[in-house]
Amino acid sequence: MNNNLTNEREKLKSVIDTKCCPDQWNKVGNSCYFTSTSQETWYDSKRVCEKDNAHLVIISSKEEQKYLTTFGLRIWIGLTDEETEEDWKWVNGEPVTKPFWRDNQPDNYQRNEHCAELAGRSGNSLKNWNDLDCKRKLHFTCEKVLP
Template sequence: IYTVYANSMCLLFCISYDNKIICNLYFVCTNISCDISGFLNKPIITVTAIFNAGLCLWTSGYICPLGWRRFKCSCYYISTEKKTWNDSRQACMQSGTDLAIISSREEQDFMNSIPGDFWIGLSDREREGTWKWVDGTTIPVDEGVKQPDDYNGNEDCVHQRTRNFDPGWNDLPCSYTLNWMCESVPWCYPTY
């Protein structure tokens, strides 16, 4: 259940997960400050499909949580701590998201512009040599891409790396600890 209260400046989002309630306060404009205490005394509206980007019309705006980056129709969070691929995916899932999926050249260019190395949602853990995104879609085995190459047969998880000479994907053993990137669809809010 997603619970939302919004006015023209702020959006309060709560999710019930694992018998806990997690709430986030979102800002429509970064130059406006919001007082969350005003929300606590107001009625709350329950919305069941807030994450469906298809509900955002041209008359809507898009926002991402504070600390997340927006690119087109997605919001991205880059962790400040390091975890294994499995633990990274679990961390994303605990916040209602998943590891990032790169689905276009434009999105890959965006990823290449972000400094650092971080886990993304691609692995061949289920079946050796079949690279699959966390949503179940696969990538072609060979389109001239050097990575992932499954060096020595023990590199099953993919990270995005940013290097001047060779930015892009690289596969590593899933037990390595790296930062990670979660991906979510942005919030839509009506603009009047």
């Protein structure tokens, strides 16, 4: 009897763990999000997310874009053209299908702007991505997609 209950408890715990977010993460739709209180470079932000079995946020819808803008922060997102200039790809290797760039962005203004930020304080929540030097320190948002 005890073995059966133990096995059932472990099965339920496994289901809960895959459907719920860790502490300090917010569940929205099928994803969990964590926004840092510290500021890091894009590379360090990516590493922090990966340590938590997550990735820098990949924005795939207007709703997700609007949600992230509500934080009111400048945050790193998982978008870079470091591999090939002007070929922006998400950290999972996928190309951008729904861009939310500010007007006249990306512009590679300083010749080394290969990472993307979401500037949450700009006026238009659907046009607030900007390219920056990856070594700048910003807040960042990690994402875990639930199964």
